[in-house]
Amino acid sequence: MRKRFSSGVILLGLAGCGGGGDGPTGVTAPPTPAPPTYTVAGSIAGLKSGGMTLASGPDKLAIPAAATSFTLPTALLAGTAYDVRISDQPPRFTQQCVVANGSGTIGSANVSNVAITCTSQTALVSTLAGNNNPTKQPTGPAAIFNEPQGLAVDANGNVFVADRKYGRIAMVTPSGTVSTFVGATPGQAATEAELAFGYADDIARDQAGNFYVVGKHMVRKISKEGVVTTVAGADEIGFADGPGAQARFNTPLGIAVDSAGNLYVADTLNLRIRKITPAGVVSTIAGGGARGAADGAAAQASFNNPYGVAVDKAGNVFVADTLNGLIRKVAPDGAVTTFAGHVADTDAGDGPGVKATLKQPADIAIDGDGNLYVAELGGKVRTITPSAYVSTIAGQYGLNGFGTTDGVGSIATFRTPHGIALDAAGNLYIGDAGSGRIRKIIQQ
Template sequence: MRGLSILQRETSLQIHQQIMRFIPLLAILMAVLAACSSSPSNNINFRFVVTTLVDANNEPITFARPEGLAIDKDGNLFVAEAIGGIRRVSPEGVVSTIIQDDEVALPSKLAFDSEGNLYITESGRNRIIRVDQSGRITVVAGTGEMGLDDGDAEQAQFFLPLGIAVDESGTIYVADSGNNRIRWVSPQGEVGTLVDSEGAESGFIGISGITLASSGILYVADADGKRIHAITPEGAVSTFAGNGEIGFSNGPALEARFNGPSDIAIDSQGNFYIADLGNHSIRIITPDGHVNTAAGNGESGYGDGEGADAQFMYPQAVAIDANNTIYVADSGNNVIRVMRRVSDE
C-alpha cells in the first residue's frame, strides 16, 4: 500500500504541475478573447502607485513562482513559492526561509489564525499544514492522497486544495479546487463540506483564492467561472461580482467581466481587491458595488508606475496589511509588487 500512496502523491504532483503549466496558455487564450473588449474606464476617486518589494539593501527580492501571501500581526509578509518553500520578509526587508522547499510540496495559499499560526494548502500532497510560532510543522488535515472524504481530519481527503481562510473560532475553510467544493476543518479535527459544485449558483468551475469578511461571509474567487461568489455561514451562495463571461470591463459588479480571478482580499474600508490573472491586473470592488481597475492595463509585462502604467504578469495572490498597503504575488515576474494609495480627489 505504501507504493500506491507514493504513486498517488506523484500523480497529484503531476496533475498540479500540468495545471500550472496550462494556466499561462489559458490566460493567453483568454486575453485574446478579451481583446474584443475596450480598455475599462474607472470611476474611483483615488489612485495607486505600484512598486517592487525590495530587501534591506534596496534590491528587488526574487521568488520562485510566488502563489500565496499572508501578513502577520507584526507586519511580516509570508510568501508561498510554488516551486520553493515559505519565506518571510520583515517590514525592514530582512528575508528568511520558514520552510525549506524539501519540507513542503507545491504550497499554494496562506492564512493566519488569531493566535499567529500559519496555515498552508499543500497542493502537491493534498493536505493542510500548520506552522506554529516556534516553527513546528503539523499536518492539520488530509492523508496525502487525493480524494474526497469528510470526517476525521487524519482520514479526510482533498484534491488540489488552494484557497484557505481561518475564522475567529479557529475553523479553517479550504477551496478544494479539484473537487470544486468549499470544505471546512473544525478545531476539533473534523472535516466537512460547506458547499459543493452543485450547490453553488451556476456551479463552481475553478475555485482558487478565498477570504473571510468580518461579517462571516466567505468570498471565493472562481477563476474559470470568471466570478466572485459570496457564501453565508449557512452555505447559501450568490454571485458577488462578474457576469461569467471572459473580458476586461468595469461597472456594476454583476455586469463586470474578469479573466481568471485567482485571489481576493478586503481592506479596512470594505474595498475588495482581485488578482485578475488573465488580465494581468488588480481589480477593485468598492463598497457601492462597482468594479474598477486599481492597477494594470490588461497587457502582460513588468513595470512599476501609477495605475494603468504599471504592468503585471499573471498575478496570483493579494494580501493587505494594517495600513491598507496591498501586496501582489506577481507570479510571472517572480517578484512581489507593492501598491499604495496616493491621493483622494
C-alpha cells in the same frame, strides 16, 4: 291671577331654551396641525465613479457616480439632531470623499449646506522583493522566488510568501530582505522534514499568529515558532469529509481563516469549498462536485476551478471562481450567489456587480470595511465595494499588460498576479507569480 300666568309663561320659555336633554353637545374642535418637518440636503463635488453611501440616523442613501447633490429621505422635526457621514466610500485606491457641515440640529428651515468633496486617489505599484534573474540567490535583499503565490502579513509588516515551486514559506521584511521561514532554502542542504514540505500554494494567518498552508492535497499549520503539523488531508488525491486525518482534498489552492479559528479551503479540483473547525473536522459548505456556474443552496451550486477564498466579519465566504471569471458569495447557511462578474468572453470592464468583467480572478483579500481586493491572472488588481461595484486599481490586460513595470495605476504591469494580502495600514501586496516578484501597492 294675570300676574302669575305671565310669570309661568316666562318660566316655560326659559325651560325650552335649556341645554339639557338629548340634543347636540356643540361643534367638534378642528384637529391640531402636524408640526413642520425639514429636510437635510447638500452638494457633492468630484464624485467620478463607483458611487458611495451616505448615512444619518436610520437613513441610508446610495449615491450614484457623477451625482452633484443629495437629499436624505427622512424629514426631521425641529430640535432633532442629524449627522451625515459616509458609510461606504467610493472604491478604494480611486477616490476618497469627506463631509463638511455634516452634523447639527434642525432649526426652523431645511438644511442645505452639507458639503461632500471627493478627490482622486491613485495606486502606486513598486517591487518589494524578487526578480527573475536565475543567477541571484533565494535569500537576502536581492532574492528570487519560484512562482510566489499566496501571501499573509503579520502585525510587524513582514510578508510571508507561499513560494510554490521552491516548496517553502519565505519571509520578506518591510525593507525587502528575504529569508526562509519554513521549508528548504534552494541551493542549500535540507533536512528530510524540509524537503517533505513540498508545494506551498496559499497561506493564511490567524489572530494568534499561526499560519495555515495548503499544498500537496493537505492543510498544514505552522506555529509562530515554525513548527509544522498537518491539520487535515494526506499526500494523496481524494474527496472525503470528516476528522482531519480521514479528510481528503484534490489540489486545494486557497485558504482563509475567520476570527473564531475556522479555516475555509478552496478545494480546487474537487470543485468545492470546505470548512475545517478548530477541532480539525472537515465539512463541505458549498459545491456538489459538478463543473459550472450555478447559484443555489450549498451542494446545488457549482464552481469552475475555484482558487482563492476570503471571509468577512459576518461569516460570508467570498470565492475567486477562477475559470468562470466570477466572485461568488457563500452565506453562513451555504447559499451561493454570484457577487461580481459574469461568464462571458467580452470585456465589459469595471462596473456594478454582474455587469463587470473579471479575467481569471485567482485570490481575494478583504478589509475591515468589507471591501474586496482581487488579483487576476489576466493582469489586473481590482477592488470591489460592499455594494459590489468593481474598479481597477492597477495593471492592464493583453500583451501590453504582461510585464514588470512599476508605476501608477494602469502604467504598472504584472505577469500573472496570483496572490494578494493587506497589511494593517491598508497597503496591498501581490504575489506576481510569473515574474517571481512580490509587488507592493500604496494609495497616494
